[in-house]
Amino acid sequence: MHRLYENEDITVFWDSDRCFHARRCISGAPMVFNFARKPWVDLSKGKNPVIWKTVKLCPSKALDIVYNHGVRGIFDEENRRSLALDGERIVGECDYDDDKVSFTIVHTEVDPAYSDKGIAKRLVFKVAEAAEKRKRKVVPVCSYAEKVLD
Numbered sequence: 001m002h003r004l005y006e007n008e009d010i011t012v013f014w015d016s017d018r019c020f021h022a023r024r025c026i027s028g029a030p031m032v033f034n035f036a037r038k039p040w041v042d043l044s045k046g047k048n049p050v051i052w053k054t055v056k057l058c059p060s061k062a063l064d065i066v067y068n069h070g071v072r073g074i075f076d077e078e079n080r081r082s083l084a085l086d087g088e089r090i091v092g093e094c095d096y097d098d099d100k101v102s103f104t105i106v107h108t109e110v111d112p113a114y115s116d117k118g119i120a121k122r123l124v125f126k127v128a129e130a131a132e133k134r135k136r137k138v139v140p141v142c143s144y145a146e147k148v149l150d
């Protein structure tokens with residue numbers, strides 16, 4: 001399962017397949033990370049520096065974190081894509097096909113001026129999360145998406 005949790009400044013990723021429940025996240029920020037709650041991550045319950053430090057303690061890398069750099073991520077189901085927006089400008093896009101069984105991720109691209117900010121990962125996770133919530137399989141054809149979801 002792939003999930004992302006966002007506030008204005010940061011995005012936290014969680015890949016449940018990698019999580020072996022070492023619970024360091026819960027020790028580090030128990031108000032933010034709580035497996036007894038849904039959703040189990042609530043970024044509003046902690047300060048960003050504490051969340052950052054806690055995510056970095058995750059031994060399995062099931063958790064990851066990036067700064068948003070002022071870029072918003074949205075899921076655009078009508079056009080089968082996720083988008084990264086700097087203001088109204090599109091600076092990244094992840095496209096998929098939906099055959100009602102699977103979301104096949106076919107292309108991920110980020111404006112080179114915005115590279116190395118974790119934007120492509122945010123875009124791929126947006127699509128993967130949406131697929132999983134709709135009980136679709138996620139099929140990454142795009143090589144970047146394949147790497148992210150490996």
Ligand code: SF4
Nearest residue numbers: 019021022023025058
């Ligand atoms: S610290 Fe990482 S591996 Fe441990 S429970 Fe939290 S997310 Fe899972």
